[in-house]
Amino acid sequence: MRLALLVLLLLLGAACSKPPPAAAPEGTGAVVRYVTDKPYADVVEELEFAITDRNFRITGYNKVGSAMRERGYGNFPDMEVIHFCSLEVAREVLEYDPGYIAMMPCRMAVHAAAGQTVISVILLPENHPDARVVAFARRMNATLREIAAFALEQDAPVTAVPARAPAP
Numbered sequence: 001m002r003l004a005l006l007v008l009l010l011l012l013g014a015a016c017s018k019p020p021p022a023a024a025p026e027g028t029g030a031v032v033r034y035v036t037d038k039p040y041a042d043v044v045e046e047l048e049f050a051i052t053d054r055n056f057r058i059t060g061y062n063k064v065g066s067a068m069r070e071r072g073y074g075n076f077p078d079m080e081v082i083h084f085c086s087l088e089v090a091r092e093v094l095e096y097d098p099g100y101i102a103m104m105p106c107r108m109a110v111h112a113a114a115g116q117t118v119i120s121v122i123l124l125p126e127n128h129p130d131a132r133v134v135a136f137a138r139r140m141n142a143t144l145r146e147i148a149a150f151a152l153e154q155d156a157p158v159t160a161v162p163a164r165a166p167a168p
Contacts, residue, residue, distance in 0.1 A: 030123045032145070035116050036152050040078045043117045043151050044110055047082060050150035051108075054143060056084040059105050065112075079111035093136045100133065106144065121148050 068076035085105035124137040
């Protein structure tokens with residue numbers, strides 16, 4: 001009798017439980033890094049220009065380096081994340097997949113390291129089940145690379161360095 005009751009409870013529990021959440025698909029984002037000898041402040045200024053020149057609005061900054069120095073970490077290097085978006089561009093992809101809001105706003109990170117400046121471009125995933133979203137991601141990734149290229153193009157050596165996306 002106890003065994004039958006235990007089996008019944010296990011079956012009832014299994015029938016009422018929710019399925020596990022779907023895992024994020026592989027390849028859901030990539031980071032591409034570019035290294036230049038240009039001064040940090042010049043790179044940030046040129047990124048800001050290139051972003052706004054393409055009709056994106058800078059929506060915020062995370063100035064991690066200066067915040068660390070303000071908290072007493074005196075030798076912390078310059079680093080920040082620039083957030084930007086265009087409502088018209090966002091509207092296009094959000095009409096296809098409202099869940100894509102999780103990928104917004106676009107971000108580029110800049111940091112100083114060993115006398116050089118590094119731009120980290122966070123690319124959109126290109127493996128969505130909707131071909132229209134994939135086409136959007138490819139166009140947007142090309143634009144993100146163009147923005148970085150503008151900041152890198154003037155007289156300084158540049159090296160592209162592949163990077164892995166941070167673990168979730």
